[in-house]
Amino acid sequence: MNESTQQKPIISIVSPVYNEEAVLVELHRRVSQVMDQQDELWELVLVNDGSRDRSAEIIDELHQKDPRVKGISFSRNFGFQVAVTAGLNHAQGDAVILTDADLQDPPEVYPEMIAKWREGYEVVYGVRASREGETWFKLFTAKVFYRLIRRITKIDIPLDTGDFRLMDRRVVQAINNMPERNRFLRGMIPWVGFKQTGVEYERAVRFAGESKFGSVRQMLPFALDAITSFSYLPLQLATYLGFIIAIISGLAILTVVLVRLFGPESPLLGQATTLVSVLFLGGVQLISLGIIGEYLGRIYDEVKGRPLYLVDKKWGFSEEKSADSTD
Incomplete structure (x- = not known):
């Protein structure tokens, strides 16, 4: 040496x-x-x-x-x-x-x-x-x-x-x-x-040799770590989306009441409309829970202290x- x-x-x-x-x-x-x-x-x-x-x-x-x-x-x-x-x-x-x-x-x-x-x-x-x-x-x-x-x-x-x-x-x-x-x-x-x-x-x-990093399966967790480490925007988007849907729902309820009282019977007010609305709201709720879960999972990793x-x-x-x- x-x-x-x-x-x-x-x-x-x-x-x-x-x-x-x-x-x-x-x-x-x-x-x-x-x-x-x-x-x-x-x-x-x-x-x-x-x-x-x-x-x-x-x-x-x-x-x-x-x-x-x-x-x-x-x-x-x-x-x-x-x-x-x-x-x-x-x-x-x-x-x-x-x-x-x-x-x-x-x-x-x-x-x-x-x-x-x-x-x-x-x-x-x-x-x-x-x-x-x-x-x-x-x-x-x-x-x-x-x-x-x-x-x-x-x-x-x-x-x-x-x-x-x-x-x-x-x-x-x-x-x-x-x-x-x-x-x-x-x-x-x-x-x-x-x-x-x-x-x-x-x-x-x-x-x-071959690249060890570059597939979608590898890049997606990397992107999630980047976003959740430095931005609250996904959580804020879930909140904004909730407000937007609530406003749209309020307007839709008002429209249904007015049509029922003063308008002709509409095929759009039947079972299909209800089913689509429920599925849409369920999807939004699951996405919001998923976003919260991503942040919660990272908090869990930190708390374990390994x-x-x-x-x-x-x-x-x-x-x-x-x-x-x-x-």
């Missing part, structure tokens, strides 16, 4: 890992190449999120060859947002770069981010100028989703960005002090504030500097 590896790292690179055995060696090679060329003190924190392949073994091998590679292995799969959180909890650098393991976020962008940090910016996020290899559906839904989030919340989430960003130690500490379980880091980081700027880059195709994650193994971390779980 040379002298530089014994010093406190200036830059921590945090990357969640889930079944990424095909990319980890290349990730380390490119990170090493870029950071060593910049003569930076750095560490690479790989968080194994319950992978079923050889990811954990490869992290171990990389750590044995290069002590700047550090690893955390969960007891099971806890999800991407929690894996990022664990990386932030354990990163020791003065600045932390969040990046995907699949090399779609090129390490060659790191020097520009670090330069912006040294200019005084405390968050430097990657802005996707282009996104190769992604389906039109994913591009369209992402575009609609982030514009919707900006409209219905009070946080300014930069458009066309993901989790790829650099954060100053002060920002990391603020995020670590936010213990919520249903985490939406892309909203939490803008929420904490501080001086932020963007760096444009070309998002590459995956180096190897740790966000449990660690099975660690490489390169002393016990006094990091915990095996977090509240």
Whole structure:
């Protein structure tokens, strides 16, 4: 181990890992190449999120060859947002770069981010100028989703960005002090504030393997976490809808009374109308209960107070500097 590896790292690179055995060696090679060329003190924190392949073994091998590679292995799969959180909890650098393991976020962008940090910016996020290899559906839904989030919340989430960003130690500490379980880091980081700027880059195709995130089944809970974490609008919509239906119902009752008293017999006042009205009101009530249930379920998660994650193994971390779980 040379002298530089014994010093406190200036830059921590945090990357969640889930079944990424095909990319980890290349990730380390490119990170090493870029950071060593910049003569930076750095560490690479790989968080194994319950992978079923050889990811954990490869992290171990990389750590044995290069002590700047550090690893955390969960007891099971806890999800991407929690894996990022664990990386932030354990990163020791003065600045932390969040990046995907699949090399779609090129390490060659790191020097520009670090330069912006040294200019005084405390968050430097990657802005996707282009996104190769992604389906039109994913591009369209992402575009609609982030514009919707900006409209219905009070946080300014930069458009066309993901989790790829650099954060100053002060920002990391603020995020670590936010213990919520249903985490939406892309909203939490803008929420904490501080001086932020963007760096444009070309998002590459995956180096190897298949995307682990992008199906509707995966994206829908992510979107629900984002909306319920930062907006009361769904609850307010249920209230507004209730008032609107009550007004329409009052007008309908008045209309029925007037028709009964002064108008001809109408086929619209029969059993079919009653059935449609009941089904409509029942649907509205169920939707409203569902919205309330989403918020209530998240409150239940918070009240239980379970740790966000449990660690099975660690490489390169002393016990006094990091915990095996977090509240």
